Amino acid sequence: MATGLRFFTERSDAGEPLLDADNGEELMHVQPAVAVVLANHPPESPGTLYISTKQVIWLSDTERTKGYAVDFYSVSLHAVSRDPEAYTSPCIYTQIDTGDEDADESESSDSESNETLDLSKITEMRLVPSDPNQLDALFEVFSECAELNPEPVEEEEEEHNWVFSADQTGLEMGLDEDDPEWDSSQTTIGHVNGNSDLAHSVLELQINDQRFEDAEEMESNNSNGGRQ
Numbered sequence: 001m002a003t004g005l006r007f008f009t010e011r012s013d014a015g016e017p018l019l020d021a022d023n024g025e026e027l028m029h030v031q032p033a034v035a036v037v038l039a040n041h042p043p044e045s046p047g048t049l050y051i052s053t054k055q056v057i058w059l060s061d062t063e064r065t066k067g068y069a070v071d072f073y074s075v076s077l078h079a080v081s082r083d084p085e086a087y088t089s090p091c092i093y094t095q096i097d098t099g100d101e102d103a104d105e106s107e108s109s110d111s112e113s114n115e116t117l118d119l120s121k122i123t124e125m126r127l128v129p130s131d132p133n134q135l136d137a138l139f140e141v142f143s144e145c146a147e148l149n150p151e152p153v154e155e156e157e158e159e160h161n162w163v164f165s166a167d168q169t170g171l172e173m174g175l176d177e178d179d180p181e182w183d184s185s186q187t188t189i190g191h192v193n194g195n196s197d198l199a200h201s202v203l204e205l206q207i208n209d210q211r212f213e214d215a216e217e218m219e220s221n222n223s224n225g226g227r228q
Helices: 132-147 155-159 166-172 196-228
Strands: 027-038 048-053 055-060 069-072 073-083 093-098 126-131 164-165 188-190
Touching: 027 132, 048 132, 073 132, 093 132, 126 132
Parallel strands: none
Antiparallel strands: 027 048, 027 126, 048 055, 055 069, 073 093, 093 126, 164 188
16 A cells, blocks of 8 residues: 655664564665655755665655655656756656645645655655766666565455356356256356356356257257158
8 A cells, every 4th residue: 555755763873774674674775875855845965765675765864853765565656867857967766656646746845844844745756866877776776676565456356356167157046057058167257246247147148059059959950850
C-alpha cells in the first residue's frame, strides 16, 4: 500500500538511520553529499542518502531532526535525469504515489514554508548528488531494491478466480455426474466469486450444443437407414 513521503528522524548515536532489522531490512548503499528537492520547493541543504532493501532515506547533515523517507512501494517511477531543461542539475528523478488522487505535484514553493510542508502532497522528489558520475550507480541500486519490493496484489484480485472446472458449475446447476449430458472434461470460464451467471450460460450452451449434435446424429442415422 502506497503511503507516500514521510518525515524521518530515527537515528542512531552515529547519525545513521535506524532500520527495521527485525523484519529483514538491510542497508544497501550510502551516498554522501546529496541534495534533495521536493516538488517545486528549493533544494534542501546537502545530506546523506541511504538506500535500504525497503526504503529510500535522506538525512540532513546540518539538522539532526530533519530527514525524509519513502518506501519503495510508494516509488512509482525512478530515472536518471540529465536534461538541463527538466532540472538544472543531473539527478535521480522519482515519482511518488501518495495514495491520494487529489495530490497536486505542481504545488508552488511559495505557498508553504518548510515548517508547514505537507508531505502528503509531494509526488515528485529529486536526489542531486554533488558528483554526477554517481548517478548510474545510484540508479542500479534503486532498480535492484525496487525489484525486491514488487507491487502487492490487491486482496480483491486474489479473491477473484476466472477459471474453474465444469464439475463445480455442473454441481451448482444440479446436474449429476452420471447424466449423459454431463461432460466433466469441459472447462468453463466464469466469475467464481458470488456471480456464476456467465458460467451457467456457457455451460447451458455447451449442453444445448451436445443435444443438437445428438439430434443431428440420430437424424443422419434415420436417413441412412431409410436409403438402405
